[in-house]
Amino acid sequence: DLCHLLRAVSAGPWIVESIVGVDMTNDAVYITGTYDGPLERHLYALPLLGSSARPEKGSGPSGVRRWRKHVPFRRSRSDGAVRSAEEMTSPSEERADAAFKLAGIPGPKPPNPIRLTSGSGMHSIVMDKACRLVVDTHSDLDSPTRTCVYALPVGGAFALSDETDPQSRGSIIKEDDVEVQPSKYSLSRVQAMRLLFVCYEAQAGDKMHFIPTKLASIVNRGDLGMPGLYPSLSPPEILSFPTSDGTETLYAALYKPDPMLFGPGPYPLVCAVYGGPHVQRVNRSWSQSADMRAQHLRSLGFAVVKCDNRGSSRRGVAFEGAIRKRLGRLEVLDQVAAVRHLVQLGIADPARVGIYGWSYGGYLAAMCLVRAPDVFHVAVAGAPVTSWDGYDTHYTERYMGLPSENELGYNESAVFDHVPNMRGRLMIVHGLIDENVHFRHTARLINRLIAAGKDYELLIFPDERHSPRRLRDRVYMEKRISDYLVKNLLGSPGGAAGGLMRVGGGIGTTGVAAPKL
Numbered sequence: 001d002l003c004h005l006l007r008a009v010s011a012g013p014w015i016v017e018s019i020v021g022v023d024m025t026n027d028a029v030y031i032t033g034t035y036d037g038p039l040e041r042h043l044y045a046l047p048l049l050g051s052s053a054r055p056e057k058g059s060g061p062s063g064v065r066r067w068r069k070h071v072p073f074r075r076s077r078s079d080g081a082v083r084s085a086e087e088m089t090s091p092s093e094e095r096a097d098a099a100f101k102l103a104g105i106p107g108p109k110p111p112n113p114i115r116l117t118s119g120s121g122m123h124s125i126v127m128d129k130a131c132r133l134v135v136d137t138h139s140d141l142d143s144p145t146r147t148c149v150y151a152l153p154v155g156g157a158f159a160l161s162d163e164t165d166p167q168s169r170g171s172i173i174k175e176d177d178v179e180v181q182p183s184k185y186s187l188s189r190v191q192a193m194r195l196l197f198v199c200y201e202a203q204a205g206d207k208m209h210f211i212p213t214k215l216a217s218i219v220n221r222g223d224l225g226m227p228g229l230y231p232s233l234s235p236p237e238i239l240s241f242p243t244s245d246g247t248e249t250l251y252a253a254l255y256k257p258d259p260m261l262f263g264p265g266p267y268p269l270v271c272a273v274y275g276g277p278h279v280q281r282v283n284r285s286w287s288q289s290a291d292m293r294a295q296h297l298r299s300l301g302f303a304v305v306k307c308d309n310r311g312s313s314r315r316g317v318a319f320e321g322a323i324r325k326r327l328g329r330l331e332v333l334d335q336v337a338a339v340r341h342l343v344q345l346g347i348a349d350p351a352r353v354g355i356y357g358w359s360y361g362g363y364l365a366a367m368c369l370v371r372a373p374d375v376f377h378v379a380v381a382g383a384p385v386t387s388w389d390g391y392d393t394h395y396t397e398r399y400m401g402l403p404s405e406n407e408l409g410y411n412e413s414a415v416f417d418h419v420p421n422m423r424g425r426l427m428i429v430h431g432l433i434d435e436n437v438h439f440r441h442t443a444r445l446i447n448r449l450i451a452a453g454k455d456y457e458l459l460i461f462p463d464e465r466h467s468p469r470r471l472r473d474r475v476y477m478e479k480r481i482s483d484y485l486v487k488n489l490l491g492s493p494g495g496a497a498g499g500l501m502r503v504g505g506g507i508g509t510t511g512v513a514a515p516k517l
Contacts, residue, residue: 009046011110015316017041023131024048026156032125035113038314039238039251039283043125043134044113045157116157116193119143122285131156134193139286141235144202150193202286234298235289236306238282241341243310244333248319251282252307252338255291255298256347267303268352268489269342271368271376275309275331276360277320277399282308296482301490303347309334324399325406327388327413328367329517335368336375336515351377352489356481358382358467359437362429363415366445369426370418372515377424378488380481383437383466384428386445387414392438419448427457427484429477431464457484 010016014035020043021030029048032041117123121140127133134150153159236253243250257267272294274281282288289295294304308315309331311323323330335355342348355376357365362384369379388396389403389410403410411417426449430442442458449456459480461473468474 006049007108008110009048010113012112013316015314017314018125020125021127021129021131022048023156026131026159028131028156028158030116030125030127030131030157031113032123033113034314036115036120038280040120041122041124041283042115043117043123043136044115046110046113047158114157116152118192120284122283133196135199139202140284141238141286141288144286144290146201147199149196149199151196152193233289233295236294238284239341241337244337244340248310248322250307250309250334250337252305252341253282253288254342254347255294255304257298257301257303262301265303265347266343266349267301267347269339269348269354270297270302270304270485270489271335271338271353271355272304272306272361273309273335273355273357273364273368274359274361275311275335275357275364277311277323277395278313279360280308280312280314281306283314293478293481296478297485300482300486302485303342305338305342305348307335307338325401325409327399327409328363328371328415329412331364332368332371332515333517335364336372339375350375352491354378354380354485354489356380356382356485358429360385362437366415366426366428367418369424370415370422371517373421373423374515378426378485379424380427380429380484382429383431383434384415384441384445385437386441387416389414390438390441390444392436415445416448419445419452419454422449422452422454425455425457425488427459427481429459429461429481431461431466431468433462433464434466436466 009029010031010033012035014033015038016031016033018032019029020032022028023030027048029046031044031046033044034041035044036042116134117125117136117138119138119140121138121143124137126135132152134152135147136150137145137147139145234255236255239252239254240249241252242248256265259265272281272291288306291306294306297304310319311327311331313320339348339350339353343350353376355365355368356379357363359382362381363386365379366381366384366386368376369381385391387410388400400406400409400413428442428445430437430439432439446456446458459477461468461477464470464473468477
């Protein structure tokens, strides 16, 4: 065994999403993650081995040789025996955090990461191999996409600067002729990245903007932006509320109709869902404001909500793995919690609630309609998985296990056995040559609907795959979905589906009964 754990580099209730650069010469690792919250992504710097293990001068540019003196590889004692990790422990390691020792991780508890990106929202980062240049593609709820190139300071993010020399802060990096001096890790001395130029700015069109250094502060303030280009795309409101069992916090994006046109509410509500693994629908990015279906429905008088239920990504293993072996249960409960929260706020009319989604979202839309019929009255299920024994990739076994080992879970997670509970209206949309969720899923569901005597509406695209790609098909589909929701939800309050829900006396007492799942 030639390797052993030296120390933890990061720790805490947040996620490291990617490692974008490792600078051994300057004792820094650059990561993206959720330290500032699960609705944002930023670039951070962390010390790789800590200030007690600085590289020595005189080695090659890679810095690898510099570390051999400090990294405790297996070494021989004078008697020829191999030194153990305990024999190589320094006094600082002996004073490590107790929790880390209990977890078997040597060394002190890692420091908090240092954020390098400015501006709230989502940052997608590309860094060069030398860890000197950063390409940052950034957007926020009210800021369209912007791509900029930045330079890291000489000596890395933790380099000490000469405050009397303005050129020492973020000067342009040379390749091989700059001698990088060791520096001590210090939160208060971390240097900011310097803006070199703007590659792309959506508000100003597809243009290259070279920004002199003296204008960097102007650009950072947004004075060169053109916010008047997007007046009609109002950003959604970000909400948070607990799950029904109080164990987790859920986040949602709410698109409210214009009260000047549609009054103060409550409004008919449409839930836009995905809800499956590897996807986050709610975050601080421009894609939220540019959700054209949600914006269109808002313009018609609907309130639209997107809620990331348990099972969604960027929330940690416990949150994402909560749905394991029982798909379609907690997801429904969390969507119900979103509806209940908006009803309590007086935003949603509990008698007019619809839901739509595609792929896993189509599955969840159908499951909400059949498992929570007192809450959801209309569903549009696009390319839905209807039974996990028929999905064609290992994705199923990853989250459900083998059918022979989880027969009850497979049965409960299929739409089929819940069809008799359905009381609302269902539209199914599917492409006949869907290569991902095969049309067989819809065909099997239709057989169950017929057997149970349930009405449904079917929209088929003979030449489309997992999602309509031709413009004419896309336009037609959007119109049909919009018309279906208007027809079945945009009636008088308590009208179209008013008899499907237990409703109290007034706005303050109107409630949504939680389904028993």
